[in-house]
Amino acid sequence: MKRAIPCLAATMLALGAWLGSSVTACASSTQAAPIHYDAGRRTFRIDAGKITYAFGVNGNGALQTLYWGARLMANDPLPTAAPPAPRSSFDPAGANTPQEYAGWGGPITVMPDLKVHFADGNRDLVLRYDSYRIVDGTLMVTLRDKQAGVSVVLDYAVDANTGIIGRSARIENHATQAVTLDRVAAASWNLPPATDYSLRYLTGTWAGEWHLRTRPLTPGATELESRRGSTGDENNPWFAIGRGAEWNESRGRVWFGALAWSGSWSIHIDQDVLSQVRVTGGYNPFDFAYQLEPGQSLDTPVFYAGYTDDGIGEASRLMHQFERSRILPAHAQLKLRPVLYNSWEATEFKVDEAGQERLAEKAAALGVERFVVDDGWFGARNSDHAGLGDWTVNREKFPNGLKPLIDKVHGLGMSFGLWVEPEMVNPDSDLYRKHPDWVLNFDGRQRSLGRNQLVLNLARDDVSEHIFHVLDDLLSHNDIQFLKWDYNRNWSEPGWPQQTPEQQQKVYVTYVQHLYDIIRRLRERHLGLEIESCSGGGARVDLGIMSLTDEVWPSDNTDPSDRLSIQDGFSYAYAPAVMMAWVTGSPNWVNGRSSSLDFRFLSSMQGGLGIGANILQWTPAEDATARGYIAAYKDIRATVQLGRLYRLLSPQERAPHSATESVATDGRQAVLFAFLRQGQEAQAYPTLYLQGLDETARYRYRLIHGKAANGTPEVASGAYWMHRGIDLELRGDMDAAAAVFERIGKVANGSR
Numbered sequence: 001m002k003r004a005i006p007c008l009a010a011t012m013l014a015l016g017a018w019l020g021s022s023v024t025a026c027a028s029s030t031q032a033a034p035i036h037y038d039a040g041r042r043t044f045r046i047d048a049g050k051i052t053y054a055f056g057v058n059g060n061g062a063l064q065t066l067y068w069g070a071r072l073m074a075n076d077p078l079p080t081a082a083p084p085a086p087r088s089s090f091d092p093a094g095a096n097t098p099q100e101y102a103g104w105g106g107p108i109t110v111m112p113d114l115k116v117h118f119a120d121g122n123r124d125l126v127l128r129y130d131s132y133r134i135v136d137g138t139l140m141v142t143l144r145d146k147q148a149g150v151s152v153v154l155d156y157a158v159d160a161n162t163g164i165i166g167r168s169a170r171i172e173n174h175a176t177q178a179v180t181l182d183r184v185a186a187a188s189w190n191l192p193p194a195t196d197y198s199l200r201y202l203t204g205t206w207a208g209e210w211h212l213r214t215r216p217l218t219p220g221a222t223e224l225e226s227r228r229g230s231t232g233d234e235n236n237p238w239f240a241i242g243r244g245a246e247w248n249e250s251r252g253r254v255w256f257g258a259l260a261w262s263g264s265w266s267i268h269i270d271q272d273v274l275s276q277v278r279v280t281g282g283y284n285p286f287d288f289a290y291q292l293e294p295g296q297s298l299d300t301p302v303f304y305a306g307y308t309d310d311g312i313g314e315a316s317r318l319m320h321q322f323e324r325s326r327i328l329p330a331h332a333q334l335k336l337r338p339v340l341y342n343s344w345e346a347t348e349f350k351v352d353e354a355g356q357e358r359l360a361e362k363a364a365a366l367g368v369e370r371f372v373v374d375d376g377w378f379g380a381r382n383s384d385h386a387g388l389g390d391w392t393v394n395r396e397k398f399p400n401g402l403k404p405l406i407d408k409v410h411g412l413g414m415s416f417g418l419w420v421e422p423e424m425v426n427p428d429s430d431l432y433r434k435h436p437d438w439v440l441n442f443d444g445r446q447r448s449l450g451r452n453q454l455v456l457n458l459a460r461d462d463v464s465e466h467i468f469h470v471l472d473d474l475l476s477h478n479d480i481q482f483l484k485w486d487y488n489r490n491w492s493e494p495g496w497p498q499q500t501p502e503q504q505q506k507v508y509v510t511y512v513q514h515l516y517d518i519i520r521r522l523r524e525r526h527l528g529l530e531i532e533s534c535s536g537g538g539a540r541v542d543l544g545i546m547s548l549t550d551e552v553w554p555s556d557n558t559d560p561s562d563r564l565s566i567q568d569g570f571s572y573a574y575a576p577a578v579m580m581a582w583v584t585g586s587p588n589w590v591n592g593r594s595s596s597l598d599f600r601f602l603s604s605m606q607g608g609l610g611i612g613a614n615i616l617q618w619t620p621a622e623d624a625t626a627r628g629y630i631a632a633y634k635d636i637r638a639t640v641q642l643g644r645l646y647r648l649l650s651p652q653e654r655a656p657h658s659a660t661e662s663v664a665t666d667g668r669q670a671v672l673f674a675f676l677r678q679g680q681e682a683q684a685y686p687t688l689y690l691q692g693l694d695e696t697a698r699y700r701y702r703l704i705h706g707k708a709a710n711g712t713p714e715v716a717s718g719a720y721w722m723h724r725g726i727d728l729e730l731r732g733d734m735d736a737a738a739a740v741f742e743r744i745g746k747v748a749n750g751s752r
């Protein structure tokens with residue numbers, strides 16, 4: 001059976017060599033990142049980046065977490081694995097062991113990773129250590145319930161630079177009877193016992209994604225999840241847990257992680273009776289059942305996690321670095337996001353050749369590098385009531401096909417992109433009239449619509465082959481560089497009537513595997529093709545889809561003030577390198593708020609800059625402003641997209657101020673954005689203290705927009721900008737400023 005997510009091992013670590021009674025896998029990168037097995041103590045130890053992770057086999061044969069935190073010294077002794085002492089008859093020996101991967105069986109009371117039932121009615125599964133190997137740098141530990149005939153192979157792949165570990169599991173049925181998996185996690189992460197943890201997580205809804213929430217971890221469970229069939233925006237599969245009251249942007253112990261899965265998922269966070277915290281993530285057990293016949297197996301998604309001593313800001317930067325260097329496709333030569341134009345907010349479904357050509361000419365004149373035709377170019381698509389599924393060019397709108405427009409766009413020096421929503425069908429479409437059985441449904445039951453559309457059952461081989469061929473054809477016959485891949489509703493009635501009742505719920509896994517396969521095959525056949533993951537905004541952003549796409553659309557909400565919070569929330573988990581942000585019309589269509597073009601540009605320049613306004617209506621003065629910002633953006637985008645992000649002032653909870661700083665990977669440039677949503681009384685804007693500069697270097701600053709306080713030096717040391725800071729003069733409502741700091745040399749003598 002194929003792995004759902006590409007294994008990281010080959011890119012992460014090279015195979016080590018036997019060293020006496022222990023084995024070590026050494027990093028292929030500059031930093032050593034050994035996986036070490038101590039046969040005497042039966043312990044595994046991983047050292048990577050600034051972390052050490054350790055687990056061992058205890059006297060009962062269970063695999064038990066020993067340590068996860070800051071890097072230890074090579075010779076530091078680790079405790080031998082021993083289960084916690086029994087507390088009472090209700091918490092007997094083995095009930096609360098912080099197992100790396102627990103089967104539901106025996107006396108356990110902690111959340112199991114794997115819960116099964118067998119054809120003969122047995123539901124008891126006790127997983128015990130069997131063996132390990134290191135293959136291409138990935139540690140693979142096999143657990144087994146010999147009597148039941150079930151094995152689990154745990155994978156541990158380590159990123160030498162960030163210390164982020166990717167864990168997944170393969171469940172194998174070696175029994176002579178079928179086994180049904182009722183609950184399957186990728187991994188559990190165990191944190192040391194404490195009563196002062198708090199959890200940060202992301203919640204949202206359409207046009208209001210990426211709200212950061214914090215809650216104390218108390219005895220009892222917190223479930224972050226999606227039951228929607230896809231990632232969803234109600235929760236995002238990311239978490240961060242900090243210790244004590246003091247953890248903040250730059251201080252405190254933080255454990256964090258994210259699940260690489262674009263289907264229904266769950267991250268279950270539990271504090272048990274011993275105050276141990278356990279984070280279990282994987283397929284959502286809700287409505288889940290995956291039957292394995294003898295000889296069959298199932299792979300889980302990868303659950304990534306990391307640790308830092310340096311606060312949530314550093315946790316985010318580690319995630320960003322990891323995503324750029326290990327998750328995104330073609331990460332070795334990660335491309336900067338081109339400035340794009342998208343037609344949606346300007347023309348909605350009323351796209352046609354002449355209108356799009358006019359937009360393209362104007363966009364090119366402003367400095368845009370990619371022109372994207374959004375919804376409405378195909379089938380009978382004049383509204384959201386019809387046409388989805390019929391991916392042939394609408395000849396009334398484009399009488400000569402897409403070629404004349406594409407040629408025009410290319411002639412203007414831009415790449416060409418097209419909107420698609422391949423997984424959906426309108427009942428009013430030729431595809432649905434021909435194949436009404438291709439959608440998710442239960443025989444004879446209602447088929448609930450969302451945006452007048454139904455979900456095609458990609459788990460079916462014929463459906464996924466059809467989608468692949470339609471897109472392959474589209475890309476083969478048109479010179480397209482970019483697809484905006486949209487997905488605009490949740491699942492409902494997720495039946496698969498063509499399967500036996502025992503197999504139907506495999507839809508939750510097979511659908512997503514097929515989706516990933518389609519994208520992977522398209523990318524293989526159309527080298528250079530870039531894809532944006534969009535789901536009516538940010539409802540499908542996760543490390544799974546990210547490993548196959550180049551950018552994501554965080555929200556349909558393009559109001560530049562709301563966007564400050566949206567982009568801030570997004571940045572906790574995901575990199576600015578993939579976060580697209582458009583400048584659109586004012587007043588904004590979502591909330592009617594008016595804003596200046598300056599504010600809209602500066603808000604959007606915090607990510608991959610796009611323009612989504614009707615630029616044909618812009619005045620010459622607005623054109624000039626736009627041209628200026630687009631040119632300025634091209635100078636700073638490498639820093640914004642690939643640099644180290646510091647969140648200086650948080651816009652969460654409708655705070656009046658927001659400020660971020662990005663420092664280029666080579667340290668030569670820093671970019672500062674500052675926003676004032678609403679001024680109060682005569683209050684000055686807070687002094688901004690830059691971070692991440694070289695104290696002993698000199699930096700010259702210039703403003704892209706805004707005003708600095710009188711007396712602000714043009715050149716000063718990194719120490720000055722970080723400790724004295726800069727005062728910007730922002731006033732009134734919806735004001736913004738941006739400044740660039742260029743490193744111009746060392747401070748003379750380097751003295752203070």
Ligand code: DGJ
Nearest residue numbers: 344374375534536537556
């Ligand atoms: C939802 C997307 O988020 C929008 O940007 C736009 O592409 C529409 N779908 C088109 O139907």
